[in-house]
Amino acid sequence: MKHACALMLLLLLCMACGCWDQRVVERIEYIVNVGVDARPNGQILYSITTPSLQAGGQPKPRLRATVVSTPREGREKLFLQSTGRLQSGKLEQIAFGEAMARRGILDYLDVLVRDPINPVLARLVVVKGTAFDFYKKAVKWPQLPLPGIYLSRLFDQAVENGSIPNTNISSFFTRYYAPGLDPILPLVKATKTRAIVLGAALFRDDKYAGELDVDETYLLGVLRGDPADHLLAVPASRLARGKRKMVVRFIGGRAKLKLEVGRDAPRASYEVSLTGLLEEFQMGYPVTEKVLARVERITAGHARRMYEGIWAKLRRANCDPLGLGDKVRARHNDYWLKHDWREVYPRIEADFRVKVEILNYGVIR
């Protein structure tokens, strides 16, 4: 029996030595960034960046692009120019140009979810202008690490301070398919020297339909229950003459939603509690208890006005990133079944009651 087992093992080793699915690292070019831009007749401009080693061992990003119908076709076409097999296993970001995002992005994500080798945690972003131009600038950014690494760090940091939403391919799909819930993605632009995060791109289904700036994205995050640490410059003309501002660092926030569903459109009431620190206060007089109370009131009023602006933008874009539709579906299913949420959503009135608590104001009054 032992001989038979040994023979069997030997046979298996012989059969397994082919290693059909082996991937030799030296023969692979890892795609780190992907860009997708709209082209006429349903075509796309598919661009990728890969790190390539230069003489002396310094990695240098390399940008390639091709016009195709699908991302996988694009990858195979670019493979014809490559020294190694192109693999997406280390993909960090997928950028969509504005025009492409307006056309709809879902179809171009299919391959990333279907193929288990692809990481579904890669970040999706919308870039101002085209993704190709974004990467064209990115590969020339001086004094910065490779674009994939730099952008990863940039986005991680921006997520931590709530300036952009924390989304990836998997969460985009979940939000896209969930009834009464819409996805949002980070919005970013490139300059000659670096990238700048701009806030959030609002999506109606899979189409880019509006945007929020970084402060608005943070406040939206509070409503969504995403914790963050965010600085907000608050106009303080009521505290001192001139167009002065004070800076509040929000370190905590939570929101309570009350949803009234009647015969007509539902009504949403948010009670928002923000806690923060007064980081900058240049009014020329000390912070007393009375002043602090005024600071809190002014900050709360500013946040409330911002919330009203955010709500107007969400209604205009007919984008429901807060999942009000999902909540109506869950708790008022009869209403949900009788109404078309896309038609109801822009008619929803929302009011915001904001309370701000300043925990401290540093070591000087």
Place this chain on the structure above:
Amino acid sequence: MADTPQHNISPGQLTVFLISAQLGLGIFGLPRHAVERLGHAGWWLVLAVGFLTFLGVMIVTALCGRFQSSILTVHRRVFGTFIGTAFNLLLLAALFGLTVTHFALYIQVMKVFFFRITPFTVVAAILIAPVVYLAAKGLKTAARFDTFVYIAILALIGMMLAASREASWTFLQPLLSFKTTAFLQTMFRLTFGFVGFELLLVVYPWVREKAGRAALAAVGITALVVTTYTVFTIAFFGEEFVIKQVFPLLNLVRTLQAPVIERLDIYFIMIWLPAMGSSAGAYLIATQLAAVEIFPRLPYRILLAILVALVFLAVLPITRFDRVLVLTNYTGTAGMFVIGILWPALVWLAAALRGVRG
């Protein structure tokens, strides 16, 4: 003889053997089938089918306990040698079908995730070989190896806890909104996620004591794990996205990330791999034990070699993934409702009417 196959197992080993048989492969497509017609309330169905397995175990225990033997012996005692052997051969064929289906699914999971270019025959040979080794050593060794399933369950719980922040519990509401007709229609599609308990019909005489309690514990643990997992999957992906997934479990692990090592999916599958092998292995061993009882004159390992060769030959043509899924529907229904519940109940009834006892 040290090398003689050992089959006597303790109640604890029976529990882990049955959990492995049910959970290792059955869990993969379960949430998708559950939400296909019932939507977000599909997890109720998973729970309901879980309760049915309790019924199955009670019937099997009543039957095998009455005779203190396997169903193969019961067949001959109740129906006589000729008809009894015919029923035994039918049972052997059914177990063989379930074994082939489990191996086919096992191979497909590995093909889809890891070995997409590697020839089917090579993947099949590599995956079947360790299971054959366990089967050659006997039920006891296999049951000991099956303890790995507890680690797999812990990994699953850990994964759900790690991803729980991303779950949206409103996806599960309204809690009681489903159609009863859809409930009944969909039930059959979930059976593959629960088959495995019916192996008690064959392994019963090898359990030292309290086989019934151990089997109930096994189906209880399985029902709890798969229901929790289905609830979590719906809350994590939402019903609409779950429907679109072939194996929600594999997509769930793809969303996990850890510092430095980044993707955790490979590690999770590495942990789950023994559970998958155990699931297919449990069927192979049960089929082998049934074959040994039907053909007592053939040596154990010769019979095993013939069985493995037949399984290998039967698996080879099933290279298409969608065919495996169809196969799981048929064999799952046959395994759970016919072999696990209906047939033992009929045999018990026949034995009671004829007044036959062990």
